[in-house]
């Protein structure tokens with residue numbers, strides 16, 4: 617049996633985590649031979665609900681779950697952590713501007729970044745989920761200089777999976793035949809879902825669907841899917857977001873399949889002309905716990921313009937929060 621790994625999850629009493637934690641504990645994220653210790657962080661008023669989450673985890677009798685630590689102390693939560701799933705953040709309230717959300721949630725990530733810098737291993741792998749995810753990851757990175765920046769990422773896998781569904785539905789093909797989907801940019805409405813290099817059953821996707829659909833319907837449908845779910849459900853995507861986190865970490869740790877890639881927001885190395893250091897979504901392949909940005913893709917002027925607009929949004933978000941790092 618492998619040694620247990622420590623998975624820290626913030627916002628553990630919230631909606632996303634109610635779908636996420638049980639799947640981590642059952643082995644879906646790190647493999648069914650990998651025992652886990654869950655280190656769950658919440659704000660003090662949510663500790664009672666978190667205790668119920670712990671009771672239910674225990675009542676599942678998961679063989680791989682070695683311990684559950686519940687705390688409102690970030691130092692306790694991040695000590696010895698191998699993985700950090702940063703879900704905890706405030707949702708946007710009525711009348712709240714995006715800039716206000718940036719500032720409020722940015723503060724959470726600057727504080728946690730400092731704690732992580734102090735107590736966590738530099739090799740801890742981080743996936744930021746709380747919105748605005750890319751900029752929160754950027755703020756965390758700037759406040760945690762001891763961490764390897766390659767280990768800080770933000771969730772784009774939900775957008776990636778949403779895009780696979782929309783394309784498979786349009787082409788009337790099974791979802792598991794879709795490979796090489798790409799989401800460029802920010803986890804926001806400026807994201808760029810791109811099927812230029814995607815294949816369906818080995819055939820080029822652009823030859824199977826109409827270009828007008830791809831540019832005028834598919835892109836906004838995927839980019840605004842979160843709002844569509846909120847309108848129907850009254851709160852933001854939870855089960856599908858949790859599923860995205862499971863897929864994101866599993867791919868990162870256990871690798872991409874041959875002939876496929878995934879979308880991850882990672883620290884840009886300047887690839888595709890994007891400003892170095894921004895947390896920007898790229899197509900990546902993963903092997904042995906390392907991601908590599910797919911190189912050499914030819915992008916149309918249409919896609920390139922959208923990629924630059926999403927980069928500009930990230931630059932502006934970083935500027936808005938510049939007092940936090």
Ligand code: NAX
Pocket residue numbers: 626627628629630631632633657658659662703704705706707724744745746747749771772774775803842852853854857860
């Ligand atoms: P909930 O409001 O249900 O849960 C958030 C939890 O975080 C709460 O229990 C709260 O007490 C806790 N929390 C707040 N501040 C904290 C802190 N400083 N330390 C620890 N815990 C803290 O929201 P939920 O539906 O779970 O969504 C969480 C975040 O994910 C939100 O920011 C949401 O916008 C974001 N999302 C991100 C997605 C993505 O693809 N990146 C998609 C889904 C979702 O919109």
